Amino acid sequence: MTSSANIGYNLPGIDLKDPSTRRTAQLTKALGHPVRLAILKLLSERDTCFCGDFTEVLPLAQSTVSQHLKVLKESGLITGTSQGVRTCYCLDSSGIQELNQTLIGLAGMFDTSNLSDCC
Amino acid sequence: MTSSANIGYNLPGIDLKDPSTRRTAQLTKALGHPVRLAILKLLSERDTCFCGDFTEVLPLAQSTVSQHLKVLKESGLITGTSQGVRTCYCLDSSGIQELNQTLIGLAGMFDTSNLSDCC
DNA sequence: ATTTCTTATCGTAAAATTACGATAAATATA
DNA sequence: TATATTTATCGTAATTTTACGATAAGAAAT
Numbered sequence: 001m002t003s004s005a006n007i008g009y010n011l012p013g014i015d016l017k018d019p020s021t022r023r024t025a026q027l028t029k030a031l032g033h034p035v036r037l038a039i040l041k042l043l044s045e046r047d048t049c050f051c052g053d054f055t056e057v058l059p060l061a062q063s064t065v066s067q068h069l070k071v072l073k074e075s076g077l078i079t080g081t082s083q084g085v086r087t088c089y090c091l092d093s094s095g096i097q098e099l100n101q102t103l104i105g106l107a108g109m110f111d112t113s114n115l116s117d118c119c
Numbered sequence: 120m121t122s123s124a125n126i127g128y129n130l131p132g133i134d135l136k137d138p139s140t141r142r143t144a145q146l147t148k149a150l151g152h153p154v155r156l157a158i159l160k161l162l163s164e165r166d167t168c169f170c171g172d173f174t175e176v177l178p179l180a181q182s183t184v185s186q187h188l189k190v191l192k193e194s195g196l197i198t199g200t201s202q203g204v205r206t207c208y209c210l211d212s213s214g215i216q217e218l219n220q221t222l223i224g225l226a227g228m229f230d231t232s233n234l235s236d237c238c
Numbered sequence: 239a240t241t242t243c244t245t246a247t248c249g250t251a252a253a254a255t256t257a258c259g260a261t262a263a264a265t266a267t268a
Numbered sequence: 269t270a271t272a273t274t275t276a277t278c279g280t281a282a283t284t285t286t287a288c289g290a291t292a293a294g295a296a297a298t
Contacts, residue, residue, distance in 0.1 A: 016153045016178065029151030031225065033256090034135045034144045044229050053274085059135070064257050066276060071255095085265045085274050096229045103226040106150065107219040110163050112212060152286090172244085183287050185246060190285095204244050204295045 027102050030075035035060065035068050040091070043078065049088040143225070146218050149194035154179065154187050159210070162197065168207040 015021070030036060035058060042057065043050055054065045069089065072078045076095035080087045134140060149155060154177060161176065162169055173184045188208065191197045195214035199206045 016157060018153075021153050021156055025151050025153045025156055028147045028156075032144050032148030032151045034140050035256095037140055037144055037147075038135055041228065061258050062275070063259075063277080067256075070276085080275095082264085082275090085272095087275065091229060093231060097231055100226040100229060100231065103222040107222040107226075109160065110210060110215045110219060112216055112219065154286095180288050181245070182247080182289075186286075189246085199245095201245090201294080204242090206245065 024102050024106070026075055027077075027099050028106075030071055030077060033068070035065075036072055039065075039068060039072060039089075040077065043089060043091045049081075049090040051083055051086050051088040054089075143221050145194055146196075146221050147225075149190055149196060152187070154184075155191055158184075158187060158191060158208075159196065162208060162210050168200075168209040170202055170205050170207040173208075 031040070038058065039054070054069070055062045058065055060068075069078065069080065073080055076092055077099060078089055078095075079092045080089050082088075150159070157177065158173070173188070174181045177184055188197065188199065192199055195211055196218060197208055197214075198211045199208050201207075
């Protein structure tokens with residue numbers, strides 16, 4: 001009911017520069033590729049970091065995987081920590097929490113109960 | 120057979136060709152732009168279709184808005200129905216339901232309780 | 239029939255994404 | 269020290285996305 005409940009677009013005029021909107025777009029965009037979804041799923045299925053070789057799991061060049069990892073890192077969803085000659089990748093708990101809240105918020109935004117399908 | 124020979128498409132939980140993974144990527148990718156989030160937000164805030172002029176609400180050219188609407192339509196999230204000289208846009212209830220389930224599923228995928236932040 | 243209004247599509251350009259191989263940097267090991 | 273291993277980064281090419289103006293298609297009004 002408060003203005004914080006609906007994330008900021010009230011007619012007339014929509015603020016495309018709203019940081020929370022841009023952040024939501026960044027997070028969902030990061031999810032918007034099968035390879036990145038696969039990486040996140042792999043990490044989520046483990047109870048510890050993944051310090052193995054992603055190229056043994058994904059049919060892509062090492063540099064390509066590294067680019068996708070970079071996208072996920074820059075969006076705050078994973079961390080990469082050097083462990084000797086390897087790098088261990090984990091889900092970033094704070095970023096994942098933010099993502100979860102964002103996803104729940106988006107799901108709640110579309111209240112199917114009042115979808116009238118009027119047209 | 121080496122581990123890399125059978126890798127890529129049929130490891131447990133990771134199948135880049137999996138239609139549901141591709142669908143999830145398509146849906147989240149559709150959300151991954153501030154303008155499209157704004158359009159969806161605008162539609163979700165109404166209990167009826169929007170038959171007005173999007174260019175009065177969005178600081179973009181008409182053709183650009185039309186392109187974003189096309190992306191949302193092709194992803195199954197909205198419908199556009201001709202009403203005389205205008206087109207009325209609604210959330211697509213089945214697509215939105217699918218989206219909501221997908222978002223909830225993604226949020227549930229990342230169980231924060233076992234994020235150990237080990238690295 | 240003609241004009242007006244709305245919106246999709248076309249054509250185009252700039253920017254971003256995706257993918258790869260090659261290379262460099264960092265670390266472990268011989 | 270020298271060598272091997274791992275991963276980020278560079279350079280590049282192909283594709284996609286994003287945005288705009290111009291135009292076409294369709295419907296309503298004159």
